[in-house]
Amino acid sequence: MRYLPHTREEITEMLAVVGKDSLEGLFDAIPLECRFAGEIPIPPALTEWQLGDQMREIAASMAVGPDHTVLVGAGRYHHHIPETIHALINRSEFLTAYTPYQPEMAQGTLQGIFEYQTLTARLLGMDVANASLYDGGSALAEALLMGLRVVKKSRRVAVSAAVHPHYRAVARTYLQSTGFELVELPYGPDGRTDVSSLQNMTELAAVAVQSPNFFGVVEDLEAAGTAIHAAGALFVSCFTEPLAFGLLKNPGQCGADIVCGEGQSLGMAPSFGGAALGMFACREEFVRNMPGRLVGETVDLEGRRGFVLTLSTREQHIRREKATSNICSNQGICAMIAGMYMASLGGSGIRELARLNYDKAQYLRAELEKAGATLVFQGPTFNEFVVRFDRDFAPIRQRLKEQKIVAGIDLGRYYSELSGCYLFCVTETISRQTLDRVVREVSL
Amino acid sequence: MKSGPGTSGLILNEPLLWEKGKKGRRGMSIPTSDVPEAVLDAGLTGAGPDFPDLSEIDIVRHYTRLSQWNFGVDTGMYPLGSCTMKYNPKINDKLAATPEIASAHPMLDDGSVQGTLQIMYELQKYLAAITGMDAVSLQPSAGAQGELAGMLVFAAYHRSRGSVRTKILIPDTAHGTNPASAALCGFRPVALKANAQGVLDVQAVADLMDDETAGIMLTNPNTLGIFETNIRQIADIVHAKGGLVYGDGANMNAIMGIVDIKKCGVDVMHLNLHKTFSTPHGGGGPGAGPVCVVRELERFLPVPRAVKDSEGYRLEFDRPESIGRVHGFHGNFSVLVRAWSYIRSMGPDNLKKASQLAVLNANYIKERLKKDLHLPYDRPCMHECVFSDLFQHENGVKTLDMAKRLIDHGYHPPTIYFPLVVPGAIMIEPTETECKEDIDLFIEVVQQVVAEAREKPELLLQAPVRTKLRRLDETQAARHPCLRG
Amino acid sequence: MKELSELEFPETIRYTEDHEWAAVDGDTVRIGVSDYAQDQLGDIVYVEMPEVGDMFEKGDEFGTLESVKAVSELYLPMGGEVVAVNELLLETPELINQEPYGSWIVEIRPTDPAEYDELMNAEDYIEMLRG
Incomplete structure (x- = not known):
């Protein structure tokens, strides 16, 4: 194992210094009733390459991946990372x-x-x-x-x-x-x-x-x-x-x-x-x-x-x-x-980026309203907002998902009175083209 | 004259971020707007923060220079007792950065995130298998939060039985976080002394354990690096009085595949993935502190946890007796991925071997240094050994001075002045990933520092002298705090 | 840390087992910590004090002294009402290290002035420290 550098000879030499015959002997003080029985029941060791294959399989099982546009924030936000x-x-x-x-x-x-x-x-x-x-x-x-x-x-x-x-x-x-x-x-x-x-x-x-x-x-x-x-x-x-x-x-x-x-x-x-x-x-x-x-x-x-x-x-x-x-x-x-x-953005950069988030979210918010969605709360917003649709949004959301767009989350799970109200998030990572596609599906 | 790896290099000065840069510079690209500018209520807008404006190379040089003032496991031996500073494998970092994993959003439906749920599910299973415990929550962000979750499980359990318990037994060999975590749950810590052999006496526990005591919170192996040999009898006494046993698993690296925690009678424990399971500590975090329990306590664990059924993986929320959430989402997930990767890389045999070699290395150091440094508990240790500066007192040299001198020789010092039961403690934990020749060199350098303490104590009192800065004035920092620029 | 013989213990004031001193000043009593206490603690970096008007019983915790790596509780040698706190110590806690007996921490109006007589004199206190 590449993380364990000891050779067999070194182990023998070191055991001699500590006065033990075997590695097991180091644990003589541990009472029998506390001992682990048999082998740890986990899968056998993988090489770096096998482990990479395993992770590729797991990654492939992610129905929403990096090629998706996720219009969801709610505490976790997609921003560009330099x-x-x-x-x-x-x-x-x-x-x-x-x-x-x-x-x-x-x-x-x-x-x-x-x-x-x-x-x-x-x-x-x-x-x-x-x-x-x-x-x-x-x-x-x-x-x-x-x-x-x-x-x-x-x-x-x-x-x-x-x-x-x-x-x-x-x-x-x-x-x-x-x-x-x-x-x-x-x-x-x-x-x-x-x-x-x-x-x-x-x-x-x-x-x-x-x-x-x-x-x-x-x-x-x-x-x-x-x-x-x-x-x-x-x-x-x-x-x-x-x-x-x-x-x-x-x-x-x-x-x-x-x-x-x-x-x-x-x-x-x-x-x-x-x-x-x-x-x-x-x-x-x-x-x-x-x-x-x-x-x-x-x-x-x-x-x-x-x-x-x-x-x-x-x-x-x-x-x-x-x-x-x-x-x-x-x-x-x-x-x-x-x-x-924060240092990479600088004082002028953070203002510009925040403004861009605001403008993009306002754009989608306004376009969805034009397409018949209702803004649930009238208070001012930054890069997230809540809308309700005049018809069942679930099938529309499903169609968008097929186009690799995740269109908001239903708030019913968190607030029963807001079932059917969707929380959207728009950051600088999302193009107007994608936002227009969302609006188009809603308008259909 | 034995020379450690330490030498002097070309270390560059670097000011604070806001002492450099020019207004109008930019360190990262920002997309150009493709939407109209929206109306903005002037009443809501502020002036924006006073950040310095820096270019990309300013940022890169700044942090590169800062990094060169630092020392990590990748730089050299870091025998910081109780912290298990083993090698942090690079593949773990790579897998945690897998685009599908790094971009996964935690508020999506289970069907969208089967892969991340699979990692959680498997890691829960692996940690249960390694400890012998029955159920695991991955939410706690670090050991102390795992302790808090565990203590809340204690409280919830006693509440469910209508039992009012206000005290908790905590040995003097415990981590400082233990009493603080217990206090957050309304338990008053009652101190328990280790005996002359450095372990707990069964009778001492029996004398203090009563039906107003929620249980005992112990660390095993304890902070002296010694296995609590009476743990099973102690657990029986605590259980007989209706209490529970908490096992702080910070020292799990000594006993993987060797000790079954459940068989020891432990009901709740936490693990430190940034110790035993090789995830990098990042200069202070993030860690991860999963909490493991026996079957009877599973219903109290934080929600949600990952489960698997015929349709795949899903998050299970429906646990009415749960203590609730301790994290906004699923804990430090990127740390969990690294630990998962480590366990898959090691497999059962290597995990056990890691523990054996960690214990071998510590015992080897203990045997070879016990003539040079005072060994207050001369008995076989687990993965760490605790010395003191008693022999050096006659030269006017303290633990701190020896620690600082080790820096000049190119080593991160051991943990010092902990555990508190050993005055002037020097706690050495080499871990299994240090090879014999590096350990031999470390031992010889410690011996040389001990010789210097006798012959040229001034060298120790002045140390370190090879670092960019010399000893720092902590008194001034605390008397006149300057916490920002 | 210094030897006992290097420390000072004025005979005009009284001491407690927790190393506070008490000095009568008219109808009030000033409280501080002994030379031994400041020497044990090392560089004092912060003094946490009660508010004027707070009432305490004898033996109550009325504040803390902090060094860089330790906190030490302060216990009142006599019950009473806090009539003044030494605000100089907020900015310059090191005064306690420099002049432990000049640096009173609180001044109280004792509930029972007779409690003063129950405190140790310098001789008894030194005897206690010798153990």
């Missing part, structure tokens, strides 16, 4: 390193993460961003738990029903054994969160709103923030599509205290939902309550600028059960990718 990212991220000095516990040997990772933290804070309009959490879902859960730490006396948090349903599910999981209460805020007819119900709620530590929300609708974050602060709670602003902040007002500008979301859009492939990137930022006054690692600037013995992991006393390996989170490994390389992507 070749530079593939080349740079495969530099194994980044990829095969562990967490930067020895800063003198990990300045590459540390400076890269410091840059990611900085660009993230600038994108979201916040003071401080951490080195990443697992994904948008757990980032929301951590944001709510952080709110409960900051607003100590309150035991309740609220989340908009227009937050990604999977993220709400993760938040429920994280809170289920804590004794804290999680309530949902309804959405209104315009697809925006109805914050009026906050007036009747007490003991709120944090309220989370997503923008653009699961329906693609851009929330009135400033108004939501005002209502949330009036209720005495921290304002958590969540997102699934960070590219939107290239064009829209950022959450910090709208008064958010904690901002959390998913960063896959920033240079990562959809990859069936992972690896993901939990982005997390807050106002400076809350930094000691923040979960996750932080990289900070310092100097070395000779006064030269360098970077280290810092404020570690918040974390599990020091504060143990009183830590701000149990997170240890995060999404390091994904944060590096997001940094590379």
Whole structure:
């Protein structure tokens, strides 16, 4: 086996040094009742080439592949990824390193993460961003738990029903054994969160709103923030599509205290939902309550600028059960990718790309309306929107699939009242020609 | 004079991203618009972020130079105890980047994504087979999230029986994540001390285990690198009091094909795919922390999981007692693909052999270094061995100084100051992928560092001197945090 | 870390087993940590303090001291109401390392001034440290 370098002679020599006759002898201390019986019941080893064949078979079984146009976002977005990212991220000095516990040997990772933290804070309009959490879902859960730490006396948090349903599910999981209460805020007819119900709620530590929300609708974050602060709670602003902040007002500008979301859009492939990137930022006054690692600037013995992991006393390996989170490994390389992507776009590029997403999505939205579809929510949208058709859309969707176009997803599965309403996403990767084909099928 | 692989090279300076570039540059192409410009509500628009504008070569040189300040498994030996820094096979990365896999969207119907579901289904089966456990969820993104899922399963199980339990036993040899994960589930950690042999006493568990205790959370092999030989009796005691046994599987690399986790009496465990199953750690992640359970607890696992029936693979959601989701989608899927690829490449014999050789390498290092470094628990170890700096105290040299000196010699230092039960701990985990001559050289270099500690301690106190930067001021970083530019 | 003989323990103040000191100043008492405690912790990087007006019982945790890699809880030697916190320490926590007895952390109005007399004097405290 090419990963196991020991020769038979070396094994014999080494066994002699440790005073054992056989490899089995190394495990003498393990009681018989704990032993594994027989061979591990998995398939036999494959060569690199056989494994490649196996993967080709699996790839061929994917009914929707890279030659399809997928007009679906809902938390995972198809964007162009520059070749530079593939080349740079495969530099194994980044990829095969562990967490930067020895800063003198990990300045590459540390400076890269410091840059990611900085660009993230600038994108979201916040003071401080951490080195990443697992994904948008757990980032929301951590944001709510952080709110409960900051607003100590309150035991309740609220989340908009227009937050990604999977993220709400993760938040429920994280809170289920804590004794804290999680309530949902309804959405209104315009697809925006109805914050009026906050007036009747007490003991709120944090309220989370997503923008653009699961329906693609851009929330009135400033108004939501005002209502949330009036209720005495921290304002958590969540997102699934960070590219939107290239064009829209950022959450910090709208008064958010904690901002959390998913960063896959920033240079990562959809990859069936992972690896993901939990982005997390807050106002400076809350930094000691923040979960996750932080990289900070310092100097070395000779006064030269360098970077280290810092404020570690918040974390599990020091504060143990009183830590701000149990997170240890995060999404390091994904944060590096997001940094590379934001730097590749630059300030002017992210605006242009965000604008292009907006224009293309608006184009399809308008053309579908002309073709007889009804816009379900009247609120403003970015690169996703929800429409309903005047007849059964399933057969049309099937015809489009035969043309290698996946036309939206039915929201009935997530919101029973929205059965037959379809969520579409259009990014820069999709040509007008393809959008026109969708409109043509709908019009037929 | 033994020379490790370390030397000096031409390392280039590189400023921060925003200290270079010019407004108007662009590092990636953006499609030209083929649709009309849409009306945009000025009330919604912002100024856009203040990002630097860089060209493509600016980006490429920036990150290439940064990478040269880093050290990975591909660079050299990385004997970081508890982290299993084995070789990360290249084929795994290639397969994870297969276009059909990388472009798969997680919100499509099962019929569209049979291939990715097949990988999930097979990996669930393989991990169950390797551990001896019955059912697996792949959702947790890392070991700590696997622990959280596992502890939530504990809580859900006790709730289902109408039993109120507020405590959990956690040995002092546990990972720091263990108490933090348990606390998130409302359990108060009760510390349990290892005995003089570095393992748990049956009686110590019996004394503390009561019907207010949810169970025990232990790591086996433990963080001293020693197998918990009393595990079966401990599990019996915990079960007799209605509790459950959690096995932190971070150290699975020592026992594949050798120990059956279920037979040990473990009810819930997690695996770290970025340790045992060779997926690259990426300078901090992503990892993957699948959670494995016995049949009786399967109903509590996170949803969805991949199942197979006559029509093919599908995601199963209908588990009313499930703890719910811990991830927005299916966990770090690209990591799962790499682990799947590794298991298929290895097969049953090589996985077992990997564990045997990992244990051989660690014992070999332990035997050859125990005269040079203090060995607090002198008994056969599993895949890692734990020394301390006790012998070096008389020279005013600490573990940290020896670690920093190893950097000058071209090695990533071992894990230091962990586990906490050994003051000044030096925890060495060579893994099975290091060959004998590299291990011999490492041993000789450690011996030389020990000699330097006696003869020229200044060399250690000043180390590292061959790196781009010297020791960094962590106190200043924490006193006056500068977390962004 | 220093030898016990290199550390200072003024005789005018009282000490606790958790290494806090207490010094009477009129009808209030100032609380800090001993030279031994700051030496054990090393470079202190952050002090977490209660708010003015908070009420505590004797032995309650009222804050934490943080070094780079450790957190140490602070326990109140006497019950009472916090009347002042030393805000200087927020920006310059290193003052505790430099002048442990000049750097009070909180000032309290004790509920029961007699609790002061139950605390250890310097001699007893040094005896305890010698073990």
